[in-house]
Amino acid sequence: MPHNLVHLVDDEEEVRASTAFLLESHGFAVKSWKSGRAFVNAAPRAQAGCVLLDMRMPEMDGLEVQKRIRELDLDMPVIMFTGHGDVGSAVTAMRAGAVTFLEKPPERDALVQAVRDALKRLDVTEGKEADEQHARRLVAKLSERERDVLNALTRGLPNKFIAYDLEISPRTVEIHRANLMAKLGVRSLSDALRIAFAAGLASDSLQHLNGNHRLSRARD
The missing domain is CATH 1.10.10.10 (Winged helix-like DNA-binding domain superfamily/Winged helix DNA-binding domain)
Known part of the structure; x- marks a missing residue:
């Protein structure tokens, strides 16, 4: 069965709510996390899915969360949310394996397509x-x-x-x-x-x- 779960990691409640609503309206299941540390602590036991990850968060930022995902050897493709002027950090994230990065606030179609592309990585084992x-x-x-x-x-x-x-x-x-x-x-x-x-x-x-x-x- 194709994967459709998105782990949404963002410290802003309003962003989590609006993004989850948009993705759920397109048929995705969304699990929201209010901090990078909360997600990392639960990630080893979490259901497989892609990770929509905010670059700038207190305590543990997006790049550190991405690093921990790799260290835990979790097959969870990452999409990075960035703010204006974070291109250098976004490039670092992509070099570390992120599927793509999207500048906040992302365009609806671009976000939906990015999530689809990320989830396809979980469904494809060859190629x-x-x-x-x-x-x-x-x-x-x-x-x-x-x-x-x-x-x-x-x-x-x-x-x-x-x-x-x-x-x-x-x-x-x-x-x-x-x-x-x-x-x-x-x-x-x-x-x-x-x-x-x-x-x-x-x-x-x-x-x-x-x-x-x-x-x-x-x-x-």
């Missing part, structure tokens, strides 16, 4: 290798400079820092960013990052990026 191969094929379509920009995005760098590191203008970064997202067939940063991580692009070192960009400046 990870095929997903990695598909991601590598997509990344292989990128130019060297587009891969440099994508690699920098996996580190949570904003456009102006990428421009400084690659010694190009912020406008050129924007163009490369738009082109790489078109080639990857995605419309959001989180989707682009998911492909990059699946392809192993983030394992390239920053020093490697710095050493290569001067060789390709003449191509810009």
